[in-house]
Amino acid sequence: MSDQPPFHIASTTFHHLLAARGLTVEQLRADTALRLFHTFADVHFESPARPSSDGLRYSVGRGDYVGRPAVALVLARRFGVRRPSGGTERSVEFRCTLWFADDPELAELPACEEWWFHGGAEERTMDRWFDSLSGRPEWAVLRWRHPVGVQVTHTEL
Template sequence: MHGRPRMEEALDVLHAELEVERAAKAELTTRAAWRAFIRFAWRRFATAPTPDSDGLLLQYGTYAFSGRPMFTVDLTRQFDISDDGGEHDHYVQIHCELRYECEPALDALESFNSWFFHDSGEDLDKWLAAMEGHLDPLLARVPSEIDVYDDPV
C-alpha cells in the first residue's frame, strides 16, 4: 500500500474532487458530483488486500431521513476497519448524498442499490458505466441539497 493515501484521508479527497467540479460550474449538477465520485472511486487507499476491504455503493430511493420525504442518491465508499489482530472491527462509510424534491418522475425510479468491491476481480469501468445508466435521468438535475460526511457502521 506504499504511496496510497490513508483511509482517514478519504473524506478530504472526496471534498477536493467535488471542489474541482464546483469551481468549474455555478451549480453542482448530479453529473458533476458523479464525475467527482468516479475519480474518487478510482483512487486507491491503504486498505487490507482483501476483497471486501474497499467497497463502492450506489443507492437511491425516496426516504425521509431529514424529516420530509426526498429522493436521495447516496454515493458511498466503505472501508473495512480491522482491530490490532487483523479481525474485522467495523466499517467506515464516506457518503455523498444528493437530495431532490419528490416528483412523479423520480418516484417512478423507485429504489436501487449496487455494490462494487476493489480487489474482487470485477471490472470497475463496467460497474461505473452501468451505474451511470441508472443515474441517467438525474444527470442534468441540480440537487436541492448535498451532504458529504463519514459514518462508522
C-alpha cells in the same frame, strides 16, 4: 507500512477533488457527482487486503430530507478498518448523498442498490460498473436536476 493514504482522509480527498474542479458541494448535480466519485474511487486508500474491505455503493431510494419526502442518490465508499492483530474490526463509510425534491416523475423511480469491490472477483471493471450506473433508468430523470440538498459524510458503521 503502506504508501497508500489512510482511509480517514477520504473526505478531505473528496473535497480536494471537488475544489480542483472549481466546485463546492452545493454545486453538485447527479452527473458531476458521479464523475467526481469515479475519480475519487480511483484513489487507493490503505485498508485490509481482502475484497470486501474497499467497496463502492450506489443507491437510489426514497427518504425524508429536512422533514419533506425526497429521493436520495447515494454514492458511497466503505472501508474495512484493521484490527492491530489483523482482520477487519469495523467499517467506515464515506457518503455523498444528493437529495431531490419529490414529484410525480421521481415517484416512478424504482429503488436500487449496487455494489462493486476493489480487488473483488467481479468480471466488470470499475469503469464498466460506472458506465452501467450512468445507463440506469433514473439517469434520464436525475442527470440534469439540481438537488435540494447535498450531504457529504464520513460515518463509522
